[in-house]
Ligand SMILES: Nc1ncnc2c1ncn2[C@@H]1O[C@H](COP(=O)(O)OP(=O)(O)OP(=O)(O)O)[C@@H](O)[C@H]1O
């Protein structure tokens with residue numbers, strides 16, 4: 001026990017000794033939240049739209065107004081021909097284009113229906129694209145038009161539209177489309193994940209690289225004393241990061257915790273312990289700091305960012321990817337932070353979907369790391 | 378059995394197919410300084426690592442302070458000090474913090490006693506005046522002394538020094554060895570590896586290691602005396618050229634260049650005239666030729682070259 005405290009004291013000295021280290025590990029995570037928090041514009045600016053109106057009739061103008069009347073579409077370009085339109089979409093100047101043929105009004109009056117062509121940028125943010133698709137369809141159906149949809153697929157990614165679609169889009173919990181409300185509770189887990197895994201892995205591998213580990217191994221210290229002594233100070237660091245981020249989310253961005261702060265902090269502590277454990281496991285198989293960074297970044301951190309549900313919905317993932325993300329506790333932890341902060345639910349509500357899996361896995365990683373950690377070179 | 382601090386029997390360590398330590402046996406009586414010499418890659422560090430529980434031997438036995446290093450490595454660890462080949466203290470901690478850290482890790486003294494022990498060590502290695510400096514700012518010799526102090530702060534009975542004085546100036550090395558002498562006189566046994574032959578003269582016993590094997594084990598004097606033939610020290614203009622001339626002569630056992638001089642081991646004293654003639658003929662007239670007492674360095678090069686011949 002005394003030896004455990006000795007290691008902790010040394011570790012704290014390493015942290016406090018170098019002002020730059022201190023600044024990096026305490027201020028950088030919070031600064032990242034500021035950068036990304038401001039980077040995400042408060043409300044969706046809507047889909048930008050261009051038109052080519054060959055008809056220039058009352059009907060065609062009325063049709064376009066159906067789009068511009070809703071806040072979701074913004075008419076930014078009035079164009080002359082299709083090539084212009086394709087080029088604008090290809091160069092990312094706008095998101096969708098509508099071409100209204102010369103015969104639009106005539107057909108509408110004679111047949112009761114008419115054709116328009118809609119060009120849609122399939123390479124955009126997938127959620128934006130599907131939102132746009134849904135809204136387009138809805139509006140066009142209201143306008144009672146037959147649509148010919150053609151994709152301008154800059155990325156080569158194909159997407160089929162199913163028609164007709166009867167959809168009412170209603171956004172729950174975030175009616176104003178405040179992206180921050182959604183992103184900040186998502187960024188907190190990712191930042192903590194990166195922080196915990198790197199701090200733990202590097203602090204152990206650094207000693208191995210410096211040669212100080214060799215010196216420690218020949219002392220009578222026990223493996224678990226060495227390991228806990230090293231990670232407890234980093235648990236404290238990560239908890240400070242967490243509190244700072246929660247406070248900043250509220251103070252700077254107005255994203256306050258609607259659920260129980262106690263539950264959030266308690267579950268976060270468990271998540272952080274698990275992540276520190278993952279860092280220790282990585283340190284076990286790394287001989288150098290570079291190897292540790294590579295394994296951390298490519299095996300855990302990047303998958304955590306992409307697959308955890310921070311940016312993309314996990315429902316459509318293939319099985320392998322889905323299960324890989326399930327093995328990262330950050331995936332469930334992210335559902336917990338979003339649940340508690342945005343929706344104000346309690347941990348019990350998420351018990352089987354998120355809380356229990358997250359707790360079991362984090363504790364599992366942590367226990368595995370305690371047993372796997374050996375004093376070795 | 379327990380009279381000897383270290384007893385090693387038929388110790389073997391292989392890395393894959395490579396035998397880094399090949400069936401070595403030796404013992405170290407209490408309070409002795411034991412020198413382990415040998416060229417790079419001879420297996421010195423590997424031997425030490427097995428004795429301190431960092432590496433598991435493949436076969437053979439090793440007892441340190443009466444404990445079997447395979448069965449009771451933790452008992453061994455409590456009682457030994459180790460200075461590794463690579464400087465391994467915390468650069469961002471101060472001199473005092475490093476000492477205090479190791480004192481606390483061994484956990485064998487209360488706080489007040491620990492502080493006194495740290496002060497005592499600082500005084501012994503004469504680093505009291507810079508105890509609050511970060512270790513990274515220390516010169517080579519100071520680091521070495523700090524590392525020694527950290528290695529003995531818990532009063533070990535056995536001290537392992539792996540090239541402890543590498544890269545330190547001669548004066549500092551002398552001071553360092555004076556410290557080691559003091560420790561040995563207090564009853565601490567020492568196993569030291571080194572490349573410096575003058576340091577080997579400080580040792581009670583010297584083991585020469587070559588390609589994993591012990592090729593000689595004796596006191597420095599015995600080793601010097603046991604050298605076959607007669608050692609000649611030749612002073613001449615071009616020792617390199619002269620070496621080429623002499624090396625294939627049947628009367629010559631060994632030739633080495635030591636400083637600006639040529640050291641030639643010949644079979645018998647009377648060969649001195651033949652050597653003189655040979656050099657004159659090769660247009661490399663020697664300034665002086667004298668018979669000298671071999672140094673450990675001569676003994677070492679001679680032993681290694683003998684071993685090379687045997688291996689072929
Ligand atoms: N972990 C290892 N894996 C494989 N080979 C090793 C390992 N450790 C040492 N060796 C090899 O064993 C041999 C002996 O190494 P060792 O470090 O014991 O030599 P040494 O006598 O201490 O040399 P030096 O004077 O250079 O320190 C070397 O050839 C080295 O390459």
Ligand SMILES: [Mg+2]
Pocket residue numbers: 421422423462539
């Ligand atoms: Mg070595």
